[in-house]
Amino acid sequence: MGVNPAEGVRRRRATLKEVAAEVGVSPATVSNAYNRPDQLSEESREKVMEAARRLGYAGPDPTARGLRRGRAGAIGVLYADRLSYAFADPAAVLFFEGVSRAAEEAGLGLLLVPGSISGRHDPEAVRAAAVDGFVVYCMAEGDQMIGAVRDRRLPAVLVDDPPEVFAEDMSRVGVDDEGGARAAAEHLVGLGHRRIGIVSYELAPQPVGGLAGPDRQAEVAFRSTRLRLEGYRSAVEGMGVAWESVPVYECPENDPEEGANAARVLLGIDPRPTALVAISDQLAFGAIEAAREMGLSVPGDLSIVGFDDVPEAARSNPPLTTVHQDHVEKGLLAGRLLVARLGGEEPETPKMLRTRLVVRDSTAAPRG
Amino acid sequence: MGVNPAEGVRRRRATLKEVAAEVGVSPATVSNAYNRPDQLSEESREKVMEAARRLGYAGPDPTARGLRRGRAGAIGVLYADRLSYAFADPAAVLFFEGVSRAAEEAGLGLLLVPGSISGRHDPEAVRAAAVDGFVVYCMAEGDQMIGAVRDRRLPAVLVDDPPEVFAEDMSRVGVDDEGGARAAAEHLVGLGHRRIGIVSYELAPQPVGGLAGPDRQAEVAFRSTRLRLEGYRSAVEGMGVAWESVPVYECPENDPEEGANAARVLLGIDPRPTALVAISDQLAFGAIEAAREMGLSVPGDLSIVGFDDVPEAARSNPPLTTVHQDHVEKGLLAGRLLVARLGGEEPETPKMLRTRLVVRDSTAAPRG
DNA sequence: ATAGCCTACTGAATCGATTAAGTAAAACGA
DNA sequence: TCGTTTTACTTAATCGATTCAGTAGGCTAT
Incomplete structure (x- = not known):
């Protein structure tokens, strides 16, 4: 499929050189008219702009300028999965909001780079991105995307999953996943819950949905997932509950539908858990839904706690107990770090x- | 502030030419190794890739390639306002999701272009965007951004607000705003409501919040806003209610907070409206909130209808009656049209x- | 009057690739 | 064996700008 932007547009685009010829000055002068107005007389500047208008010249070509100046004028945000998934995830959207704010402050564009194209995990998009640096969001440890970013030798900021090994040159931003998770689980334990189920999202790339035993749990490749699970664990073990007795369900995707599946499985276990800990609000929403379908009231029959505190959590029915993190701030910080x-x-x-x-x-406290 | 991507990164980035020198072949051969592997022997290709690895060459520079090939490999999405506002608007996010899907299908990047930078309305971002075409979203009629896009002479798709005058070269995508709005208002009128208030978003750039009289209404610069207001009007007039008697509140921004302000003003009018029509779900959510604060039950004391049918509308309390449009589909269509x-x-x-x-x-039907 | 300085330009190298056209050697066909 | 393809490269022009190092002419200072 030939992509030819010139097709279908009436006149050909003019170039700086043509504008120069039209006015009868050198290309350097036209360039100066746009980039250093103090370098030429007001009069010639007018003439240049006038000719540009006549020829339909919209200013220096961004790509050519980028090449010459050695910068692209944009920062790339690399998301682990397909972009369309990112937009469906409220936490990711908030994060983007923060990054976009930082980009705006610096007068830079924001290029969204998919970590995965139509399902295929392919670093090609990273290699082809015309950007000055990357914000890398939500990557599995050791993911080849991170290698591709490193190979580009551009400044990069790793967010949430900074794999230690590659991080030498990269800035890093994260949240206190473990502390938050521990607080969430301690809250439940403190209320008296002892039978708790965990709704996790993918532990490693190419996940299959289902209960994840110790072996699978050992494989966890997402740093923040690992830390959250550790937080949960330390909280329940602190109350003398054996971690092995706590079922962990791995959802292949972070959406409410999967959270509902998880809840259906976990709540089918006998004796039934009195509380569910979800690793994201999205999954928690689905779990609430599933519980309701099973005739269980929340929090009467079942307590549920989430993670992220997306805006919807406050408005859901019932309003969700969850771990707050400031996604916008995280994005803003990451963006500003990159700009620096x-x-x-x-x-x-x-x-x-x-x-x-x-x-x-x-x-709430468990019944009985 | 000098933006220099080379700083802070250990080794200098290698170029294609250096790889060629290292291997002892011409640059053309290295280029072929990446772009037309069939043009050289397996053996030299290996050698090239090996040398690239040694030198830390991550493949052809996207900017240089873009210049030479005459395409940037990305499409631009132009949003009327600051990008951070876009991410805060669920309808816009859904739209982006659709566009991103189309970009992904075509193997193109997605560059988000702010129509406004830190509050200032500045077409500079349009001129500086290294893209092959634009999807223009939510622009006021006659906005200078549209002029800037046209000047770039790139293919463009205008979404939702296709100002007739500039549209010659541009593709256009919209929804049936008028029909949807009419259906919403007819629904209320059909339930028996005669005192209806309208919660609108900005009618023209640089809005001030407040009731908008006929003069202000005549200035409406957003095409879809105009069409929706016309839809509301034709519905109420169809039932013999004079449009002049219907108060219209203009919200300067499309967020729930402003919707709440609008509701407080409209519900302060005597006699109090029995129904509110909001031009977006975001505004409707705020209006519901404000009504509740005023001690009015929805739909008992007050009926509210929205527009957009964002996913939250189904989950809000109470679930919102609204006009459905498929934002993802709209984005997908716009993106595919641009790719075409x-x-x-x-x-x-x-x-x-x-x-x-x-x-x-x-x-619901009005009380009494 | 002349050295020195500004102002307003111009010339030419350069950024990092792609690609059409050309070429030398090897392989092939009859 | 000799002409013809084919294979595997190379040469060199080009994409559209930016910018450093001039330079010509006018102006100022002494």
């Missing part, structure tokens, strides 16, 4: 954002 | 997507 790197600053020490348990109405 | 244009196809006739009233629980 573009300005020549050295990578800073990893930034860790706080998390905080927000108790709403989806949790 | 890139492939050399001529602009098609404007596409119009259907809207449909979805009756949920926020509307």
Whole structure:
């Protein structure tokens, strides 16, 4: 499929050189008219602009300028999966919002780079991205995408899953996943829950849905997932509950539908758990839905706690007890860190954002 | 602030020419190794890739390739306002999801282009965008951004607000705003409501919040806003209610907070409206909130109908009666239309997507 | 009057690739 | 064996700008 942007547009695009010829000056002068107006007389500048208007010249070609200047004028946001999934994930959207704010501040464009194209995991998009640096979001440890980013030798900021091994040159931003998760589980344990089920999202690339035994849990490749599971674990073990007795369901995707599947399986276990810990609000929403379908009231028959505190959590029915993290702030911080790197600053020490348990109405003491 | 992507990264980036020198072949051969593997022996290809690895060459520079090939490998999505607002608007996010799907299908990147940078309305971002075409979303009629897009002489698809005058070269996608709005208002009128208030979003750029009289209404610069207002009008007039008696509140921004402000003003009018028509679900959510704060039950004391049918509408409390439109489909269509244009196809006739009233629980017959 | 300085330009190299056209050697066909 | 393809490269022009190092002419200062 030949992609030819010139087709279908009336006149050909004019170039700087043609404008120069039209006015009767050198290309350098036209360039100066756009980039350093102080370098030429007001009069010639007018003439250049006038000729540009006549010829339909919209200003220096961004690609050519980018090549010459050695910068693209945009930052890339690399998302682990297909872009359309990113937009369906409220936490990712909030994160993008923050990054876009930072890009805007710096006058840079924002290029969204899919980590996966129509299902295929392919670093080609990383190699083809005309950007000055990357914000890498939600990557599995050791993912080949990270290798592709490193190979580009551009400044990069790793968010949420900074695999230690590659991180030398890269800035890092994360949140206190473990602390937040521990607080969530401790809250349930503190209410008296002892039979708790965990709704996790994918532990490693190419997940299959289902209960994940210790072997599968050992494979966990997403750093923040690992940390959250550790947080849950330390909380339940702190109360003398054996981790092996806590069922963990792995959802292949982070959407409510999968959360519902997880809940159906976990709540089918005998004796039935009195509480569910979901690793994201999206999954928690689905779990609530499934519980309702099974005739269980939340929080009467079942307590549910989420993670992320997306705006919907406050408005859901019942309002969701969850772990708050500031996604917009995280994106903003990541973006600003990257912009600072573009300005020549050295990578800073990893930034860790706080998390905080927000108790709403989806949790209560177990019945009886 | 000098943006220099080379700083802070260990080794300098290698170029194709250096790889060629390392292997002892011409640059053309290295280029072929990446772009037309059939043009050289397996053996030299290996050697090239090996040398590339040694030198840390990540493949042809996207900017240089873009210049030479005459295409940027990305499409631009132009949003009327600051990007961070776009991410806060669920309808826009769904639209982006659709566009991103189309971009993905075509192997193109997605560059988000702000129509406004830190509050300033500036077409500079349009001129600086290294893209092969634009999807223009939610623009006011006659906005200078559209002029800037046209000046770039790139294929463009105008979504939702296709100002007739500039549209010659541009493809167009919209939804049946008027029909949807009419259906919404007819639904209320059909339930017996005669005192109806309208919660609109901005009528023209640089809006001030407040009741908008006929003069202000005449200025409406957003095509879809105009069409929706016309739809509301034709429905109420059809039942013999004078449009002049219907208060219209203009919200300066499309967020629930503003919807709440609008509701507070409209519900302060004596006699109090028995129903509110909101031009978006975001505004409707805020209006419901405000009504509740005023001690009015929805739909008992007040009926509210929205527009957009964002996913939250089905889950809100009460579930919102609203006008459904398929935002993802709209984005997908717009994106595919643009991709087709890139492939050399001529602009098609404007596409119009259907809207449909979805009756949920926020509307009922007026009391008494 | 002349050195020195501005102002307003121009010339030419360069950014990092792609690709059409050309060429030398090897393989092939009869 | 000799002409013809084929294979595997190379040469060189080109994409559209930016920018450094001039330079010509006018102006100022002494």
